[in-house]
Amino acid sequence: MTNVNNRKDVAGLLTRMREKAPLIHNITNVVVTNFTANGLLAIGASPVMAYAKEEVGEMATVADALVLNIGTLTADNVESMIIAGKAANAANTPVILDPVGAGATSFRTESIQRILNDVKISLLRGNAAEVSNVAGMEAEIKGVDSVSSLEDHAVIAVHAAKKIGVPVCITGERDVVTDGQELYYVGNGHPIMTKVTGAGCLLSSCLAAFIAVEDDIVRASVAGLAAYGIAAEKVVKSNPAIGPGSFQAAFLDELNSISEEDINQYKKIEGPQGE
Ligand code: ATP
Ligand code: TZP
Ligand code: MG
Ligand code: MG
Secondary structure (H helix, E strand, C coil): CCCCCCHHHHHHHHHHHHHHCCEEEEECCCCCHHHHHHHHHHHCCEEEECCCHHHHHHHHHHCCEEEEECCCCCHHHHHHHHHHHHHHHHCCCCEEEECCCECCEHHHHHHHHHHHHHCCCCEEEECHHHHHHHCCCHHHHCCCCCCCCHHHHHHHHHHHHHHHCCCEEECCCCEEEECCCCEEEECCCCHHHHHCCCHHHHHHHHHHHHHCCCCCHHHHHHHHHHHHHHHHHHHHHHCCCCCHHHHHHHHHHHHHHCCHHHHHHHCCEECCCCC
16 A cells, blocks of 8 residues: 655645645535535635535536535435435545434434445544444444543444445544554644534545545545644644634634645654554
């Protein structure tokens, strides 16, 4: 596999993404719609939100990546996601799935399974509990004292990737990405990101932008995670007392200005090839 720790490989993907300014079709939740569109613009991609059954197939076909996010799911949206996902599959457009709140209600759990049955996804990105639910691992992880330890995240991610048959990214204090064989950790980021709703949803859409220009899903995800986390770190470094409201605005500014040099200097990536 390509050495993702190679400076040019990881940082260079940011430039490649910006040169293409990939069109990212989002079927996402009502909480994060504006933040997601602005964040994609800031990092250098082109956002579009389209939900109607009458148009999602066409939109997914012309898009460079499709993001399915179940945060505020409706029965209509599930149908739209499946139509869009099938069209994306037919057009070889990568599909990124963010299973927000999977397991919280049976509607979410069942809808995710319907989507996975009908649509071939390229990356599943969520928190540890969501990924465990999607992979049907809740019973298996029940007796475990804590499912939040970093080791647990790696075990859950590998198990889920093997079970679902697609690369998986679990985020948190340290992010994990795996295709079920190789596993990478990305340590960039800052706890203040948990105080901004949509930090995870926007991340999924930003990862879609990187995946739109790189077929190696794990490598694209590692690059996107590092860029995203470093942008947050830079905000706090320049204003250590910043609160969530100002952080949200400053984070968009930093996504806009983050450079290859920043990634080379600050990336915290651990993987099979070492750092
Ligand atoms: P949740 O529903 O658990 O809030 P989420 O979908 O919002 O999940 P997160 O896991 O919060 O997604 O990840 C969003 C971003 O925040 C990622 O870039 C991740 O690295 C970063 N992040 C989350 N928690 C921390 C933390 N404690 N320290 C550093 N970075 C973090
Ligand atoms: N409720 C439904 S979707 C949503 C909330 C609060 C946003 C979730 O965003 P994230 O990125 O998973 O924190
Ligand atoms: Mg969050
Ligand atoms: Mg989330």
